[in-house]
Each structure stands twice: as structure tokens, then as C-alpha cells.
Amino acid sequence: MVEFPTPLLRPGFPTGCHFLQQDAEQNLWITLGAQGGVARFNLATKSFQSWSLPKSPDNPDPMAYALMVENVKSDGQVWVMESTGRRIQRLDIKSGTWLDPFPLFEDIPRDSPAAARRHFIYDMHSDSKNTVFLLDYYSEFIGKMDFKTGKTALLRTPTFDSGPRRGHLDDQGRLWFGEYRGNRIGMLDPPSGRFQEWEMPIAFSGPYDVTVDKRGFAWTSGMTSDRVFRLNPKNGEIIAYLLPSPTNVRRVEVDTSKDRVSFWAGSNHAGVLVKLEPLE
Numbered sequence: 585m586v587e588f589p590t591p592l593l594r595p596g597f598p599t600g601c602h603f604l605q606q607d608a609e610q611n612l613w614i615t616l617g618a619q620g621g622v623a624r625f626n627l628a629t630k631s632f633q634s635w636s637l638p639k640s641p642d643n644p645d646p647m648a649y650a651l652m653v654e655n656v657k658s659d660g661q662v663w664v665m666e667s668t669g670r671r672i673q674r675l676d677i678k679s680g681t682w683l684d685p686f687p688l689f690e691d692i693p694r695d696s697p698a699a700a701r702r703h704f705i706y707d708m709h710s711d712s713k714n715t716v717f718l719l720d721y722y723s724e725f726i727g728k729m730d731f732k733t734g735k736t737a738l739l740r741t742p743t744f745d746s747g748p749r750r751g752h753l754d755d756q757g758r759l760w761f762g763e764y765r766g767n768r769i770g771m772l773d774p775p776s777g778r779f780q781e782w783e784m785p786i787a788f789s790g791p792y793d794v795t796v797d798k799r800g801f802a803w804t805s806g807m808t809s810d811r812v813f814r815l816n817p818k819n820g821e822i823i824a825y826l827l828p829s830p831t832n833v834r835r836v837e838v839d840t841s842k843d844r845v846s847f848w849a850g851s852n853h854a855g856v857l858v859k860l861e862p863l864e
Contacts, residue, residue, distance in 0.1 A: 594619050601616065612625040650665035652709065698738045719761055724766075743763060757775075762790075762792045769782045784804075792805065792806050792834045810829075812849070831854070832851060833852065
């Protein structure tokens, strides 16, 4: 295990990495949380380059939350969700400058079901068609945004107050996500606009994140039940795997490089990595 100290941008503020993604050139990108910035780690040189988020009158000490680097190779931009959860900052890597931000939720029609709801974007992902999907954790909506204009349509999940938290896009372009308060796995098929949901067999499991393996199984876990769940979307069967110790799980990933798929997550309160490998 090798460790690299993250950049210190604000002395006296909490340190640490809030979010991590890898771009098409295998560079690692992180948001620095209360340090109010984003950083790129070059694997070849083992060095960081960092940028501080722009300040604004309503957010003089912005924190950096969700991060999106899926379009860095084609557009040279990194998207960062600042701590308001209502504004996306966009970094042009070549110039090192911040472009005009995309404000969110300002043009919701007054007669829309979304008008009376609270909103906070917790995660975002972009597909091959430059459509950006926004997970609205404070309510029950998935935002479908045009990458170039920032125009967003809000799509409502079947479960009220479901709390879409984090997720992944599969190789078919479908968005899979954890419905944290709804205790469900959610899936959005963008061409049809159709949602599907699967309820967890154990109450208050709180699915946090969802990812799909090469066999089509959807994997999730949460912060409270100490279990990992595997969903077969074809028949709705859910298998619950009991973990050996109390485990606060948030982000989830699967390793599909071998014949047998393995599930990976962090134990958020224990400082360890968890690997689960089904025997079948």
C-alpha cells in the first residue's frame, strides 16, 4: 500500500478525498471536500495538480462534492458539484479556468410536481451521447441534462421521496442507482424514459450505490444492514450476503476481469476494503 498526501488548499479546514474517478488517460481525479477544490493525480509522475473552486456571494467557501470526468477526452472539461447541490462548476483543463457554471432547478414550472420539493444533486454521470444524468437525493427525481446547454428535464421515480443517491451507467446506457430512502434499486432506461424498481428484502438497508456486472446482475449495499445484495433483473431474485463484521458501505464496484465476478467496497468506518466473491 502506497499513500500520497492530497493537496492542502485551505489551511485549517478539514482535509481528505471526498470523491474519486479515473479519466480516459488513467489519471485519477478527486474532489477535496472542505478544501474546496479538485485535483488530478498523474500516475506516471506520481504528482498532483489542483484547482480551487470559484467563490460566489451565496457560497464564499464552496466545498467540492460529486465529480464527473467521463467527457474529459472529448471536451476537456471536468464537472464538479459544489456544496450547494444546485450548481455545477466546469473546469477547462487546458486553460485551467472555470467556465460559466450551470445553475440547477431555476426554471422548474410552477405547476410541476418538482416545484414543491427540495432538491440536491448528489451524483452525476454522462453517457456516450453527452447526456448527463443527475441524482436528486433530497427528493425522487433523476435529472436528464443536455451536456452543451445545461437544460434539464426532471424525471420522477415511481417511489415518492426515494432519495436517489449514487449509481453507475451500464454498457447499454441504462442508469442504475440506489434509492436510499426508498430501500430500492432503481433503473432508468433513457430511450423509453421508463423506470424499474426492486425493493430490498431487508427493511432499512438503504441502498447507497448500484453497479452491474458482465452477467447482468446488479449489486448494491448500504450503511446499516451489513449485507451485500445481488439482483437478477430478469426474474427479480435478490440474494443477500451477510458480511463478517459491521460494515458501513457507500460506493460499490465489481471486478469483471476474471471468470468469477468479485464485488468490492470500502468499510467506511473501519478503514478496510471488503471483497465478496460468490462461489457459483
